[in-house]
Amino acid sequence: MIRLTVPDLGEEELTAVDEVLKSGFLVQGERVQTFEAKVADYIGAKYAVAVTNCTAALHLALLALGIGPGDFVLVTAYSWVSTANAIIHCGARPIFVDIEPDTFNMSVTDLKLKIKEFFHAAASDNRKLKAILPVHTFGQMADMPEILRIAHDFSLKVVEDAACALGADINGKKAGAWGDIGCFSFHPRKAITTGEGGIITTSSPVVYEQLICLRNHGQVTHTGKTNFTLPGYNFRMTEIQAAIGNVQMSKLENIIALRRKYASRYDSLLAENNVHIPVQKVGRHIFQSYVVLVEKRLQYLRNTIIAEMRGKGIEVTIGTIFIPDTNYYADTLHYCPRDYPIAVDVAARALTLPLHTFLSMDDQIIVVECLNNTIQSLIHSNL
Ligand SMILES: Cc1ncc(COP(=O)(O)O)c(C=O)c1O
Numbered sequence: 001m002i003r004l005t006v007p008d009l010g011e012e013e014l015t016a017v018d019e020v021l022k023s024g025f026l027v028q029g030e031r032v033q034t035f036e037a038k039v040a041d042y043i044g045a046k047y048a049v050a051v052t053n054c055t056a057a058l059h060l061a062l063l064a065l066g067i068g069p070g071d072f073v074l075v076t077a078y079s080w081v082s083t084a085n086a087i088i089h090c091g092a093r094p095i096f097v098d099i100e101p102d103t104f105n106m107s108v109t110d111l112k113l114k115i116k117e118f119f120h121a122a123a124s125d126n127r128k129l130k131a132i133l134p135v136h137t138f139g140q141m142a143d144m145p146e147i148l149r150i151a152h153d154f155s156l157k158v159v160e161d162a163a164c165a166l167g168a169d170i171n172g173k174k175a176g177a178w179g180d181i182g183c184f185s186f187h188p189r190k191a192i193t194t195g196e197g198g199i200i201t202t203s204s205p206v207v208y209e210q211l212i213c214l215r216n217h218g219q220v221t222h223t224g225k226t227n228f229t230l231p232g233y234n235f236r237m238t239e240i241q242a243a244i245g246n247v248q249m250s251k252l253e254n255i256i257a258l259r260r261k262y263a264s265r266y267d268s269l270l271a272e273n274n275v276h277i278p279v280q281k282v283g284r285h286i287f288q289s290y291v292v293l294v295e296k297r298l299q300y301l302r303n304t305i306i307a308e309m310r311g312k313g314i315e316v317t318i319g320t321i322f323i324p325d326t327n328y329y330a331d332t333l334h335y336c337p338r339d340y341p342i343a344v345d346v347a348a349r350a351l352t353l354p355l356h357t358f359l360s361m362d363d364q365i366i367v368v369e370c371l372n373n374t375i376q377s378l379i380h381s382n383l
Contacts, residue, residue: 002363004315006356007188008255009244016243023239031242036199038249039184042167043176045201047208050237050245051215054163054185054198058086058133060235061159061181061200064210067092067130074114074156075133076106076142077324077340078347083135083161084323092130093333096324098340102279104291104319104350105142106134107342108150115154131157136165136175137320139191139259139288140280144170144178159183163198164288166191167256171283176201186241190288191255192248194241256286258357262364263287266353269368274298274375275351290355291319294375299349301378306351308374314367319350 020026032050040048051057067073069091075084077096087094095118098110111132118129132151134142144160151158158179162168165175166184176182184190186197202208213220218232237245263285267277275292278285294302302318309316322343324335337344353367 008357012247029239031239035242035245046203049200049211051198051235055082056235057183057198057200071130077343079135104137135161139286194245259287293349322347
């Protein structure tokens, strides 16, 4: 089996976990603080707050910015569902924005259109547009300079969903350092992992204090006195996760270099095939996933390609989720999938190939040959 992803873990992580277990201090210790300091320093943010996963990170980020019932948040239509669910968890509502056909990131053109439509419709009611939540899809950053310009013009907050983009940058400025807040995931499908895990970055001391309080049951300690100022959550990362994270951080740049190298190998191997290779448009793409688009005329074959390749021992999958088309958003909240034509198209054609640091040149040749043969035989059997 050539797996879609294999976390890059070894003896050092085992030793680090062993030390935590033997210490008897499993939560709220110095390893979490060290991990936060390492990530903040790496991103170029003043603060980092480690949490249980990126879904919790997004949830706390929106709460810390004061987003709640009656508020609206502009968010990409093509992402993992929790990007939009976090908005719902705060009692707010998403306004989905279509994506770019090449990078799969939030379309700035559609963003401007959705803002115009919102203000046109909301002129006489109490609805409030509060924030933009762009996603750095598959490890390539959204057009942050332009998104920040628009946010500034309309006094909107910006939360970056950088779940897949630790180490991605534009002109050397890293994902998570652009918006008011950045949110990262350490799920095993990401470049580095802590099992489950997430972290929030910000440079605002006010937002930081709010995040610390929300993460830990609403607890605040002031001049030696502890109290609970709001009904917070327990979204704390454990020392075991942070111990793994500290080792993983020291491997991050090497892991990114390998992922980029293997992505460019795929680019060459796939040059003559029935798929469009990923477009690298801005900054450093860290290739959390290597996602190709099946040619439009072959779109009807995409799901069969996935099933057949898996049957042949190669773990491929779709890209990510076209959120307005899921049951909850389409049937319960009545979003209309037709409003996002590019996301409809990309969601039907995207195909993720295996990519991890243990992938050999031979593995990649096997993946590409299998993809080729599968497509050719399906074309012939459908003639
Ligand atoms: C873009 C995006 N946002 C948020 C998440 C949620 O991350 P987690 O699984 O750490 O909650 C994911 C997870 O895959 C993701 O891809």
